[in-house]
Amino acid sequence: MSREKELLRKEMMPHMLCPGCGHGIVMGAMLRVLSRRFETLDDVVLVAGIGCSSRIVGYIDACTLHTTHGRALTFATGIKLARPDLTVIVVTGDGDGLSIGGNHFLHAARRNVGLTCVLFNNETYGMTGGQLAPTTVLNAYTSTSPDGNTEPAFDAANLAIAAGATFVARGQAFRTDALEDLFDQALDNDGFSFLDVMTDCTEYFVRKNSLGHGSDALFSQGSVDEEIQCDLAAGPTLRAADGWPTRDILPTGVLHRASRPSLSARLELAGQAAR
Amino acid sequence: MAERHLIQGNEACAQGAIAAGCRFFGGYPISPSSEIAEYMARELPKRGGVFIQMEDEMASLGSVLGASLAGMKAMTATSGPGFTLMQEHLGYASLAEIPCVVADVMRLGPSTGLPTSPSQGDVMQAQWGSHGDRSAVALAPGTVKEVYDLTIGAFDVAERLRTPVTLLFDETTGHTREGVSLVEPDPGSLWRRPMPHPAPGHLLEAFVPNEEGVAQVPDFGRGYRFHVTGLMHDERGYPTSDGSVAAALLERLERKLVPVEDWFPPEEHCLDDAGVAIIAYGIMGRVVKQVVDRLRAEGTRAGMFRPRVLWPFPARTLKRAINRARLVVVVEMNAGQWAIPVEQAMEGRVQTVRVNSLGGEPIGVDELCEQVAKAAFAEAGVA
Ligand code: SF4
Numbered sequence: 271m272s273r274e275k276e277l278l279r280k281e282m283m284p285h286m287l288c289p290g291c292g293h294g295i296v297m298g299a300m301l302r303v304l305s306r307r308f309e310t311l312d313d314v315v316l317v318a319g320i321g322c323s324s325r326i327v328g329y330i331d332a333c334t335l336h337t338t339h340g341r342a343l344t345f346a347t348g349i350k351l352a353r354p355d356l357t358v359i360v361v362t363g364d365g366d367g368l369s370i371g372g373n374h375f376l377h378a379a380r381r382n383v384g385l386t387c388v389l390f391n392n393e394t395y396g397m398t399g400g401q402l403a404p405t406t407v408l409n410a411y412t413s414t415s416p417d418g419n420t421e422p423a424f425d426a427a428n429l430a431i432a433a434g435a436t437f438v439a440r441g442q443a444f445r446t447d448a449l450e451d452l453f454d455q456a457l458d459n460d461g462f463s464f465l466d467v468m469t470d471c472t473e474y475f476v477r478k479n480s481l482g483h484g485s486d487a488l489f490s491q492g493s494v495d496e497e498i499q500c501d502l503a504a505g506p507t508l509r510a511a512d513g514w515p516t517r518d519i520l521p522t523g524v525l526h527r528a529s530r531p532s533l534s535a536r537l538e539l540a541g542q543a544a545r
Numbered sequence: 546m547a548e549r550h551l552i553q554g555n556e557a558c559a560q561g562a563i564a565a566g567c568r569f570f571g572g573y574p575i576s577p578s579s580e581i582a583e584y585m586a587r588e589l590p591k592r593g594g595v596f597i598q599m600e601d602e603m604a605s606l607g608s609v610l611g612a613s614l615a616g617m618k619a620m621t622a623t624s625g626p627g628f629t630l631m632q633e634h635l636g637y638a639s640l641a642e643i644p645c646v647v648a649d650v651m652r653l654g655p656s657t658g659l660p661t662s663p664s665q666g667d668v669m670q671a672q673w674g675s676h677g678d679r680s681a682v683a684l685a686p687g688t689v690k691e692v693y694d695l696t697i698g699a700f701d702v703a704e705r706l707r708t709p710v711t712l713l714f715d716e717t718t719g720h721t722r723e724g725v726s727l728v729e730p731d732p733g734s735l736w737r738r739p740m741p742h743p744a745p746g747h748l749l750e751a752f753v754p755n756e757e758g759v760a761q762v763p764d765f766g767r768g769y770r771f772h773v774t775g776l777m778h779d780e781r782g783y784p785t786s787d788g789s790v791a792a793a794l795l796e797r798l799e800r801k802l803v804p805v806e807d808w809f810p811p812e813e814h815c816l817d818d819a820g821v822a823i824i825a826y827g828i829m830g831r832v833v834k835q836v837v838d839r840l841r842a843e844g845t846r847a848g849m850f851r852p853r854v855l856w857p858f859p860a861r862t863l864k865r866a867i868n869r870a871r872l873v874v875v876v877e878m879n880a881g882q883w884a885i886p887v888e889q890a891m892e893g894r895v896q897t898v899r900v901n902s903l904g905g906e907p908i909g910v911d912e913l914c915e916q917v918a919k920a921a922f923a924e925a926g927v928a
Pocket of ligand 1 (some may be wrong): 472
């Protein structure tokens with residue numbers, strides 16, 4: 271049995287992800303990195319919010335915490351401050367992390383809490399049936415934007431950079447080799463690491479927008495130079511002439527690094543001064 | 546005899562928490578509770594503890610629950626509007642059995658209300674504010690010294706039963722300065738959460754209850770790998786959609802709280818032969834005590850029952866204590882929130898009367914004497 275398979279909780283199988291869903295691919299990439307970095311996951315805490323992506327922490331044999339909708343980062347902050355020696359990883363979705371949990375996201379980044387936040391970004395609410403998310407591209411069809419989305423989407427990575435994250439990267443379920451490398455680098459950082467991972471909700475978003483089958487949807491992430499093809503200026507339609515959705519150009523790879531002490535390091539210094 | 550100090554209720558709460566071993570405070574500023582956070586911000590770092598001001602009250606309690614799961618005794622403090630925002634995580638802490646203490650220094654609501662006026666308006670919220678059938682623990686100290694003692698007691702209950710505990714006191718108690726001598730508890734006497742016995746590693750028994758019906762969840766980072774969720778779960782801590790497992794879990798969570806009323810006996814004043822039992826808690830107990838003395842001097846056999854446990858509702862204790870009463874008067878600084886379960890417990894066998902104050906001011910001794918005398922007269926007339 272491969273090392274990463276040993277890190278799965280057999281009792282939790284079968285998992286609840288739909289066929290073709292990109293989340294399983296992302297989880298696989300995370301497991302491979304964890305299996306390379308750790309003998310056991312005794313000192314690794316995986317914290318998640320609510321949604322399809324958040325359910326995956328339960329499948330991993332670590333200290334796992336499935337919290338409330340949007341608030342995983344607040345629990346994770348408490349864990350990290352109480353036990354700075356633990357590796358804390360937050361798994362969240364785009365609705366969970368950027369809509370209901372948007373405020374917590376900004377403040378965790380600003381504080382530079384020493385944890386890695388992995389955002390499974392499929393541009394929709396999967397678990398509740400494919401509704402509009404703050405990351406849904408303009409004009410996309412969802413169950414709550416039946417005539418096409420009229421709101422611009424958040425760029426999660428830019429938000430993280432503006433808020434003060436010290437490592438920010440974007441990866442894709444389409445390129446797991448690159449994703450593994452980015453996750454590995456994110457874990458190396460002492461402060462707040464943010465990894466925006468583009469993945470696909472095959473059950474809802476992909477179907478509603480006729481993006482083809484799972485593999486087609488995956489390929490739509492990698493059309494040109496591993497960037498998403500886009501042409502917003504060209505017009506308000508979701509689909510370009512070739513049938514792919516029009517999206518903003520989303521660069522991938524490491525997007526930002528900064529060197530700042532983590533919150534735990536600052537608190538330790540302040541505590542020494544107080545004593 | 547311990548030294549006497551002049552301190553306010555909010556400081557007593559913070560000092561009690563530190564004496565109880567609390568080393569994590571996640572908070573958000575709100576009147577009239579902010580002094581608790583300020584005290585913790587000054588004192589916790591000196592003791593190797595952590596203070597953090599979070600971005601809102603949901604985050605405050607979230608950070609507290611995280612710290613608690615990582616092994617620290619942890620608390621937050623707030624007032625009505627913030628307490629409302631915390632209901633989501635109070636429900637989570639109940640279901641996932643995470644020890645924590647929430648001090649709610651009550652002010653007049655609803656909404657922003659009168660932020661600096663006392664009230665007892667969060668009594669029902671403490672029990673029923675979160676969705677679902679949650680069993681809650683709420684303690685109601687009535688003096689500055691009791692705020693200290695019951696804060697320590699709140700941590701003991703939270704740890705022993707792995708449950709959130711709410712401390713309910715009002716703005717007046719929070720801000721009144723009293724000369725008190727506080728006795729620090731012997732650290733060995735403090736309760737610590739039950740720890741599991743099985744060997745470390747992949748743990749499939751994190752939520753198997755002990756003999757008190759309490760899950761034995763290890764702290765994170767102690768060699769055990771296990772799952773915690775706000776979904777209905779089995780004794781492994783794994784999600785389940787089996788209705789019978791969910792129902793059994795909710796019943797256990799309710800059952801484990803039953804002994805709490807016995808751990809904090811009520812204050813009883815002249816109840817032995819009282820035909821008129823006046824029920825009051827928190828700050829109103831101080832007024833009612835004087836009312837009882839005056840009514841007695843005037844020839845009415847009155848007595849006071851002041852519960853220190855509001856939830857779970859102490860029906861056994863109450864019925865035992867006031868079994869001679871022919872008239873029960875419930876005095877509250879709300880519209881009768883605790884009178885509702887009192888009336889239910891009396892099952893219509895005893896006449897009950899409510900005396901309420903809704904304007905953000907405690908009811909005075911004169912007014913209360915008059916109201917109780919009137920009710921007693923009416924009751925005698927009926928009898
Ligand atoms: S609903 Fe969408 S996001 Fe959720 S598991 Fe299915 S495909 Fe994946």
